[in-house]
Amino acid sequence: MDEREVLERIEARRQRASRRLLDERITLAHGAGGRSSQALVEALLLPALRNSLLEPLADAAILELEDGTQLAFSTDSYVVKPLSFPGGDIARLAVHGTINDLAVSGAQPLALSAGLILEEGLAVAELARYVASLGETAREAGVPIATGDTKVVERGKADGLYISTSGIGLVAASSKLGAQEIRSGDRVLLSGTIGDHGMAVLVARGELELEGAIESDTAPLHGLVAALLAACGAAVHCMRDPTRGGVATALNELARASRTGIVIDESAIPVAATVAGACEILGIDPLYVANEGKLIAIVGPEVAEVALATMRAHPLGREATLIGEIREERPGMVILDTTFGGSRVVDTLAGDPLPRIC
């Protein structure tokens, strides 16, 4: 067999409809958002829970009521350590994360729920700080926390505080968004620098003896999304917020779901100098580092300029760039044209990006 045949055989396997879960126990890799997480969802959760609302495995499920009203419904849990980091804290993440899952589904967020899991021994003053942050973040975003719950677990069973949020939102009747809308020739837009959140948290853990002013980008995207949809309407084909697993994982999911190839340009992808430096020292590729306030929008080529201008006019999209294009070739794959003049595959990682040794 020659190289090409081997590559085609591997690609066929990779593109198979569902991933298999071969592990005997849950490891941290299953929580990293990469292929191990996908295997957990596709091989264990989906078969047991299968229904038409869940099946698309999108950021939010879309419920259609009898009068034609469409509601988006989403949930997420937050277990970040440390609880506070430059640029945000667990409460801000919990509010923004669920708002963003609704927003990229094309929904105007209506209300959130918050479930708090508290560890025995957590200082009330500390809890009060996070609850205040929860309230303030929700008010800033204009999305109320309409219901909630608290539970306490024994000391040692949680890292102080876990938060789970759910949210509902209203989808405009005309909205048609999703990976199935992606077409060859579409443009890929990114709202700003990548990797800020993940590196901010990594540095804040204090294990690296790295210092630097890296701030999380956590932010609610519903305003930016609303502006984009108002300007470009149905020519916006699909949106994602590239959280865990980063831009690389989000684009891979889109390539796989849409059966298209995505080609991106390394030199067009903005990375803050501090983030690039920290990533370089650790041997981590910023394409795989989490973001909590960035938008990937896939739009028809005819509106690419307008979409970019609209994003740049919004405070959360000032550094927006056109990073790539959808192609028919190499369906399911993401290809990066490197600054150096070569090209390479950008794959989904198995687990967390691991720092290199030397």
Place this chain on the structure above:
Amino acid sequence: MKHLSEYRSGEIAAGLAERIAALVEPGSSYKLMEICGGHTHAIYRHGIEDLLPAEVQLVHGPGCPVCVIPMGRQDDAIAIAEQDGVIFTTFADMLRVPATNGSLLDAKARGADVRMVYSPLDALRLARENPDRQVVFFAIGFETTAPSTALTLLRAGAEGANNFSIFCNHVLVPPPLRAILDAPDLQLDGFIGPGHVSTVIGTQPYEFIASEYRKPVVVAGFEPLDVLQSIYMLLRQLTEGRCEVENQYVRVVRREGNERALAVIEETMEVRDTFEWRGLGFIERSALGVRERWGQFDAERRFELPGTRVADPPACQCGEVLRGALRPWECKVFGTACTPERPIGTCMVSSEGACAAYYNYGRLERRSERTPA
């Protein structure tokens, strides 16, 4: 990050690529081995092969510290990690390496206290913070990482730490190169020498490659332009009929290396009589162990280890890949039974492993061989 953009300039690269193409005699072939996994990673990450004419073939060498650790040693590591009261610390790369009974990550899921650290000094700090626990550091790497392990041993000695030890798996670059050069199945034309290792050992230890085996060596840095320039320098040596050890990485590497780093290694570690390498078998005087004087910090002396030699899985061809005899995609299980999420062999685990680098980044035909879409 001015530094980065300078060494990654596509414009300079294009010019260098033209000069490389001009050196290549049509119809001939040039097989160059990059010894170090860091180079393998850079080659795939930046798509460097796309800038090379089809006549130039890069062969991946044995310089991935994760890849060369045999399964028996990984079993030993897990056996230490699973002992009561132990905090086992490791660089992240080793977490997912498969052993007989799963990886360190699996051992962690079963209850072992396995923690990722970024430096052996972090492990020593953990020992200070946990006086009632035994903290073990999984020391791996070539001459690059050995000095930091050595310094940590010195510091542990100065602090009188009695709950800290290292499981020493430091290996040396020159011995496997001789093994590869002596192997009958490989025709190599030149070597890209490891940059970081050479900051410690200098360029002198490679001189036997030029003098005894008549092959050129160029020690190179890790930015893509470094690698491309070293390929140009190798091709020039070949076309001019020279074989020398040249230093492309002059901004960091000196012929005599770093004497202080070598001195701390010498003080705390000694060369083992023999050491097993994955895929390469036992190689004499190819690894470092802890000197007897520092024996209290040696996990091999402190803990009972199974020490069993475990044969590689029969399907695994990591050995051939590590020697450069097989390209990653030529391995029988590459990409099918052996993938980054379910690795059979070590080359598929570390991002510096040839198979993982090729699987994650390189699954494209080279531009010069690609049919237009």
